[in-house]
Amino acid sequence: MKLAVGLCLLLTLLSAYYIYIPLPSTVSEPWKLMLLDATFRGVQHLGHLAHHLGLSHYITVLNFAVMSFEILAPLSSESVRVSDVMFDKVLVRVFETTKLPSEDLKRSVIYIHGGGWALGSARMRSYDHLCRKMAEDMNAVIVSVEYRLAPDVHFPEQYNDVYVATKYFLHPDVLARYSVDPDRVAISGDSAGGNLAAAACQQLALDHSVSNKLKLQALIYPVLQALDFNTPSYQQNRDVPILYRPLMARFWLEYLNGDIGFIQPLLVNNHSALELSQATVSRAKLNWTSLLPSNFKKNYKPVVQTIGTPRVLEEVPAFLDVRAAPLLADKGVLQLLPKTYIMTCEHDVLRDDGTMYVKRLEEAGVQVTHDHYDDGFHGCMIFGIWPTYFSVGVRTMTNYIKWLDLNL
DSSP states (O other): OHHHHHHHHHHHHHHHHHHOOOOOTTSSSHHHHHHHHHHHHHHHHHHHHHHHTTSSOHHHHHHHHHHTTTBOOOOOOSSEEEEEEEETTEEEEEEEEOSSOTTSOEEEEEEEOOSTTTSOOTTBHHHHHHHHHHHHHHTEEEEEEOOOOTTTSOTTHHHHHHHHHHHHHTSHHHHHHTTEEEEEEEEEEETHHHHHHHHHHHHHHHOTTOOSOOSEEEEESOOOOSSOSOSHHHHHTTTOSSSOHHHHHHHHHHHHTOOGGGHHHHHTTGGGOTTOGGGHHHHHTTOHHHHSOHHHHTTOOOOOOSSOOTHHHHHOGGGGOTTTOGGGOOHHHHTTOOEEEEEEEEEOTTHHHHHHHHHHHHHTTOOEEEEEEEEEETTGGGOEETTEEOHHHHHHHHHHHHHHHHHO
């Protein structure tokens, strides 16, 4: 009996040691976040083990764990009709409100899920819930894109899938099929999905073959650049879950098909050193000392290397491609973009990516709503249902949908 009690106590202590991490006092519901993070870290450890043993790719293990219990069939309800269809060889899940007469023109949002270009699905419970709620609350048609993922494909295939599906949907015949008003279509996405949405929105603004243009773009804690892994938010939140700095660097390398050994050079900004002339123009567009407000800059200093690792940009030139890094777009392109909503969270390494884009868009004359959450963390908007319920998740989702409803 004493042995059993002792083992139970030891197991409890070990579990508490594994779960507990110091978190900022202002983050939403810290103990829930610790539990969520411990689960995700455990999956990552299994992924590393399987990868080192040659059993499976690290990302494949992560995605299996993320989606094993999350994939839902396209189930319709009284108020929303759900179907999985192909848009020019790209799978999408369409959520159509049934509250309005079929002949009435409806608003529409093209939604791109997050997951580091490697995880997640439009068919996941969390994204199914989000898109279903959007369709119900806005009496709208929501198109959720099931783009292909790393490691099966790499850049630019994820971007291509999103662009092809979006362009297909904007065709007058397709909009008419779904009774969508061609003047009231938006594109949106979270995290890596925000990256793809921003890149597609830029390209659509330049594509003269597309007659119907987007009215809005809404980007949720988007990742928009990979030249500076030492912005103030990367420095401040390097140890804050659920998106740690090394994991974001790995996601970038998986997406761009780069050597995983480049993680360390990325983390110290060796790939954007002053000696690398091909990065000079791009670095100027990421000067956070002039793009960020003082309350975000705090006392952090730029990390700029004189001598770098030229192999990174030589082998992975896509770091400088605006389709991969929309924050690098020229001002002339930004001037063509529609009204924009950008959500950022204080406890997120990507906070400054979104905030710098806000500033660059405003300087280009674009009307921007910057919705910042002091208690938010990366990914929080999809954590608004059981068993990963966070109050900030409900609040961010409610305000995001409200903005779309008022502006679309």
